[in-house]
Amino acid sequence: xxRLLALFTERRSASTFFARTxxxxxxxxxxxxxxxxxxxxxxxxxxxKWAGSLDAELTKRRYLSPIFATKWLLHVAKTACLYESTDxxxxxxxxxxxxxxxxxxxxxxxxxxxxxxxxxxxxxxERSKRQVLCSLSWAESTHDYAQHPNERLVSGxxxxxxxxxxxxxxxxxxxxxxxxxxxxLRQLNVTHYETFENVTQHTERVIxxxxxKLKTELKxxxxxxxxxxxxxxxxxxxxxxxxxxxxxxxxxxxxxxxxHTGCAEIMIYWNLxxxxxxxxxxxxxxxxxxxxxxxxEGQGRIWWKRYTHPFPPQYVRPIANSTAVEAxxxxxxxxxxxxxxxxxxxxxxxxxxxxxxxxxxxxxxLLSLMQARPNPPDGxxxxxxQMTTATECLAPRPQRVHLQYExxxxxxxxxLHPDPLFFGSIHDVVLxxxxxxxxxxxxxxxxxxxxxxxxxxxxxxxxxxxxxxxxTPSDPWRRFVCHSKKAQVDDWSQQLLERTRTRFSGTxxxxxxxxxxxxxxxxxxxxxxxxxFAQRVFGARDDVLYLYEPCRIVEPESECVHLISRLMxxxxxxxxxxxxxxxxxxxxxxxxLSAYTTFRRFLNMCYSRHLVLKIIRTEHLKRAALNxxxxxxxxxxxxxxxxxxxxxxxxxxxxSFTLRQVLNTQNKLKQIAxxxxxxxxxxxxxxxxxxxxxxxxxxxPWRNISCERPKRHSWAPCAKWDRQIPSDYFGIET
Numbered sequence: 001x002x003r004l005l006a007l008f009t010e011r012r013s014a015s016t017f018f019a020r021t022x023x024x025x026x027x028x029x030x031x032x033x034x035x036x037x038x039x040x041x042x043x044x045x046x047x048x049k050w051a052g053s054l055d056a057e058l059t060k061r062r063y064l065s066p067i068f069a070t071k072w073l074l075h076v077a078k079t080a081c082l083y084e085s086t087d088x089x090x091x092x093x094x095x096x097x098x099x100x101x102x103x104x105x106x107x108x109x110x111x112x113x114x115x116x117x118x119x120x121x122x123x124x125x126e127r128s129k130r131q132v133l134c135s136l137s138w139a140e141s142t143h144d145y146a147q148h149p150n151e152r153l154v155s156g157x158x159x160x161x162x163x164x165x166x167x168x169x170x171x172x173x174x175x176x177x178x179x180x181x182x183x184x185l186r187q188l189n190v191t192h193y194e195t196f197e198n199v200t201q202h203t204e205r206v207i208x209x210x211x212x213k214l215k216t217e218l219k220x221x222x223x224x225x226x227x228x229x230x231x232x233x234x235x236x237x238x239x240x241x242x243x244x245x246x247x248x249x250x251x252x253x254x255x256x257x258x259x260h261t262g263c264a265e266i267m268i269y270w271n272l273x274x275x276x277x278x279x280x281x282x283x284x285x286x287x288x289x290x291x292x293x294x295x296x297e298g299q300g301r302i303w304w305k306r307y308t309h310p311f312p313p314q315y316v317r318p319i320a321n322s323t324a325v326e327a328x329x330x331x332x333x334x335x336x337x338x339x340x341x342x343x344x345x346x347x348x349x350x351x352x353x354x355x356x357x358x359x360x361x362x363x364x365x366l367l368s369l370m371q372a373r374p375n376p377p378d379g380x381x382x383x384x385x386q387m388t389t390a391t392e393c394l395a396p397r398p399q400r401v402h403l404q405y406e407x408x409x410x411x412x413x414x415x416l417h418p419d420p421l422f423f424g425s426i427h428d429v430v431l432x433x434x435x436x437x438x439x440x441x442x443x444x445x446x447x448x449x450x451x452x453x454x455x456x457x458x459x460x461x462x463x464x465x466x467x468x469x470x471x472t473p474s475d476p477w478r479r480f481v482c483h484s485k486k487a488q489v490d491d492w493s494q495q496l497l498e499r500t501r502t503r504f505s506g507t508x509x510x511x512x513x514x515x516x517x518x519x520x521x522x523x524x525x526x527x528x529x530x531x532x533f534a535q536r537v538f539g540a541r542d543d544v545l546y547l548y549e550p551c552r553i554v555e556p557e558s559e560c561v562h563l564i565s566r567l568m569x570x571x572x573x574x575x576x577x578x579x580x581x582x583x584x585x586x587x588x589x590x591x592x593l594s595a596y597t598t599f600r601r602f603l604n605m606c607y608s609r610h611l612v613l614k615i616i617r618t619e620h621l622k623r624a625a626l627n628x629x630x631x632x633x634x635x636x637x638x639x640x641x642x643x644x645x646x647x648x649x650x651x652x653x654x655x656s657f658t659l660r661q662v663l664n665t666q667n668k669l670k671q672i673a674x675x676x677x678x679x680x681x682x683x684x685x686x687x688x689x690x691x692x693x694x695x696x697x698x699x700x701p702w703r704n705i706s707c708e709r710p711k712r713h714s715w716a717p718c719a720k721w722d723r724q725i726p727s728d729y730f731g732i733e734t
Contacts, residue, residue, distance in 0.1 A: 378415025379437030
């Protein structure tokens, strides 16, 4: 009977290293990776030699419940063992090793359903939550997901990583969940429990103990624990591009990539008018060619082999006895120049980008990390960041939703398909069979794409003109290309309106600029005097960007917390700003008026000033949902019966507001806030209350605040109030 060794663990806990080492040392063992996962890069079953023999119905149901998940894992174990069985390792001796991660919901709440199953041996590897988070923060900032203790020695990052661990002060809101899960596992009848330290520092001793408990034999240690990192030449990379028109930024583009990325070679292909003078570079690392040279060498080929394609059937030709096809490429000059440069680069890696694209980040360090892995990738998808100015961009998409055309493919030359007629595209170059690519985080290495340069001054039309789209072409292929490109350009225009913006701290790096001022949220109920309070305490300060009830622009109300989080990080879209600007009363009477002259000025004020928001739509507000989490929340409240009576006077259409409803809301908001202020206290001593609020929120205290009287109202919300609010205030103007 097949035995399943289930490795219960957490992210960044050496589980990949330990699972592989177990399979290398235990006789008749096979590696399932993360058996519930599908993607090959996640350690899933796709790509395994035996994946085609898996039951299709169980594949669909594996996530429905722990029972189905258990059946699935046992089925995968049996399938893998059948495939790997030999005369010396029959199936009844087989041990299948699978990883069960804490974040997987299937066994998060009911791990005992798997641990109590016959022929399942549960092994727990625990690492402290702080160490997990520190290791994860390092990985997310450097893309260093080392899977073997010696990888960082190979890549040269060991000392930097150890320094990071010593200085790391990571905290997490789910530490209790982490501790509770491992505590529960320890209470179960597991086969073995180990710490991360023992697994990584005393690996051989731990494996010997496990072999004895599993009653199996060990392979010779010399065959397994040696570092299996392939020996690759030191990484270097070159960049190729096509110049279709004279560019004032070409010299800057070249200098940037030599100085800030570690690029070793650049090849420029001229596609200019024959009469135009070519710029001359006083640098032997820059080589220039004419596009026609590459076209002649490649015999003008327009059909290239690939495995997947997005084209209509008339532009795809099958290849006999092959799963590949020949497809007509959008821009054949790119393919021909890529192949031309491939044969001439002296570097180990190459990248093909446009002149409006600038690589940012430490590429050589990233390549060193990748090549130190036991199974290094032969391609890296570098995400594009769509720039709107030199330091501002559309907020990078989450990695999982990046579109393929928003990547460029950095490839290892030796890892490309051996058939020179395979290409694909510069976004997805075809690699050799068995080779794979990895996605890179946009905060590690990315391509700053200035697609919106001169966007509203002819750039949109120029992109179509360069493809020969004006006038409308008669050739069906050219019409198809122009139609596709026009749809893409229209989508880019829509993104410029809808996607949120963010900023970098410099013009050459990927460090996000953080807002300078403090972030304050005033929460309250309607008819509680919040308009006066917010204006009197914060709105009149000229170092504050104050926004009055921004959630009035969003529907449904549950979206309010997301809008607040975006505003607090200064990451809003042009459409968001236009909606805020269209709220006439909020803009002209209450909010900081100068913030609505231009979108750029709004963002400048958001980054450089303190930000204060006042909202009354608090039904879906939760502290944990706010990002950043250090928002200072002030709850302004009024006696419940006064709120109820004021609402009843205001809403004469029969709307009912019970005292109990108001009290319930007040109790909830008090739990969310950092501090609660009673309106009567604020109105009796507004000057000292204002100074106290400034101190608590981290602002420099201001006294004697005043501001001009709003033009459309008969009261001055930020005037120098005496110790009393006007007696008619709450009857009319809250």
